[in-house]
Amino acid sequence: MDQTFFTSLGMTPITLFLLFCLLSRASPNSAENVFTGFCPGQPGIPGTPGRNGHPGLAGRDGRNGRDGMPGAPGERGETGKPGLPGPKGEQGDDGMPGQAGEKGVKGDSVISYNSAFSAKRSKTHIFPLTEEPVQFDVVLHNDQHHYNPATGKFTCEIPGLYYFVVHSTVFRTSLQFDIMKNNVTVSSFFQYYANWPKPVSLSGGALIHLDPKDQVWVQVAVGEYNGIYSSTKTDSTFTGFLLYSDWKNAHLLV
Structure with a gap:
């Protein structure tokens, strides 16, 4: 009911x-x-929905999960700046001495042959004569005495290849000089004088192969072109030296 x-x-x-x-x-x-004799009742009307409850408190932290799979390698970063030099390390112990190498084969005997000279003109305003050896009478170097300052000639004692060079000051007149070997012109040089107020220079050289007793000197070819000049402030020089000798065996001249 x-x-x-x-x-x-x-x-x-x-x-x-x-x-x-x-x-x-x-x-x-x-x-x-148990009551008997009553009629079954009808379902009641549904009640109104209740109000929403307040939010519950935060739950406890869960357990740590398993490690994940490694990620893909990242891109390579920029190269860093070089670090500062480290402190100097201690000096290491001396190493063991090495074994001596084998003695080399004895070489052939070599003798060095020398021949060189250098001379200049005296401080004079006298110009040289034509077609005669120019006298460079002030010796600067002449250890082997192969150059004669009295004649202005170099005489070969050691056969081989020589180099001769002339540095001349030109003043008041033109100059043409030749480097001579046994009365034959090897090379010739010319400087024209154009009324310059100060001296100028003329230089020339030559490689000459010489045999024993060959002679080399400097010569003025033309009379009015003889302006080789020297003074207290400027020089004219004649120089020659042996580059290499033709002698292959070790022997000396008597």
């Missing part, structure tokens, strides 16, 4: 509750508490 039946009898909900309690005490067995 539904609630309307009891309400029609004048019973309130509290009265019904008290009546239910008395009946429960009067018959302790559950089988006796």
